[in-house]
Amino acid sequence: MTAERFNEHRDLLTGVAYRILGSAADAEDVVQEVWLRWSEVDQAEIASPKAYLVRVTTNLAIDRFRWVRSRRETYIGPWLPEPIITEPDVSEHAELADSVELALLVVLETLSPLERAVFVLREAFGFSHAEIAEIVGRGEPAVRQLARRARDHVRERRPRFDVDRRQRKLVTERFIGACAGGDMDGLMALLAGEVTLVGDGGGKARAPLRVLSGAGNVAAFMTAIATEDGIAKFLRSIGAPPVTSIAMEVVDVNGGPGVVISADGHVITVVSLVVADGLIQTIYLIANPDKITHL
Template structure:
């Protein structure tokens, strides 16, 4: 391979890198795993005969999908042994991501957890078709199935997701307002303020990864969630503060303990009530919430 060929391959990879990262992250829910997939994609891409590639973007997406699919099958087994609930790795996102309604919904914590319930192939097909609008023939090449099989998988995955996705999509303003109310409840410790913003059937998932204290099982119901937080606050030998942030294109709270980042809290909001709380405290998952990650569907 000549230096010129390598330069051309590098230019193409760099030009599409944000897209490839977005594809890998949507499939894996982990920035660290997505970066590994991109490294594997690059190693395969530079060995490709560029004169035989008619569509660099499609070819790169195909390589990335294959590598992400392989990685997803591996991490699925690893996540089964995870200590407590597993939550996606939160990303601090740029303002333009939040403005893209389709991308914002697809990478919300609530939707990413729905995608976790799909099989690896179903997730790959769903992400490529529903999020990136890739045609069935291209998806078939990426996942090693026939176009007809891909259509059936896409239909099955779509039906599965539709049955589990949020019933209504709250606007960023509604989500921000609900989180502000929840933050006030945390600061005052007033049980009624918690109950005013939490839906009766709210579910709290907290991810400490076995490193930080977290509930090992989902906490279900407003009163149990209130008791959990009031009990946690009573035991905390530190000053806990929250500040607004944006992760995965949605309003969220950065939680600090004595000024140090301790976790990120995202929420699923329906109407003016919080129906899902997602708290990530695992330090290994907090490396991408202090600097913005550029994402794109194109």
């Protein structure tokens, strides 16, 4: 019964932890710690298992976020959240899909740990201000203020993107074709003039150490790394042996169409695009092996 009750809420707990931390690995660690605490507590004294589990998960995630944020200060190059593969049926639930978008998770990195937790609980999972106050141990007026400040902050900084999934998928597929074919003109036609590319190699894989800006710079980089020589250099950067096959596939990444690039069946890069007005506004390229091995 202990495990059964816990597993009823496991997906919720993992979802809360992931959105607060931006890391699937850290989220799993938090949920495992919650399970250990749950298995040791006297459950007869717990009126609401869900409320208890969400409270413990949230507070452990807040503490862990404070710790990992300090480590990110020495991170090599831009830091991006750890991508997850989402099922198409999950992505159809707009609120939950939107709340794991990489573009949103990047903005959430600029919030304080407590603001981030309040935002996630309120905007992604619909907890009331009173419920959140109980979870984070703050008064309801303070929680309302935190929620409003976090929501305004996100609204000001969050990139807008096309909500039409079919158009986003079409642009993503054309993006793959242009990169794989070395079609500079075709790629330029897909990019907004002020497009940016944020690459996360973590010092362990070949990726830009600074944000690239401008259609010309981004197109030149993408077509260069898609060549045989570019792929060979990338594989050497992660210590991989020569491979026999490279595959690019459009899959659901963090609630929207994305690209998973594999070498001999092993994922080596994940790409997520922010698309607006039919053009690519931002490219997130995640190549740090530590962030994609779980895929």
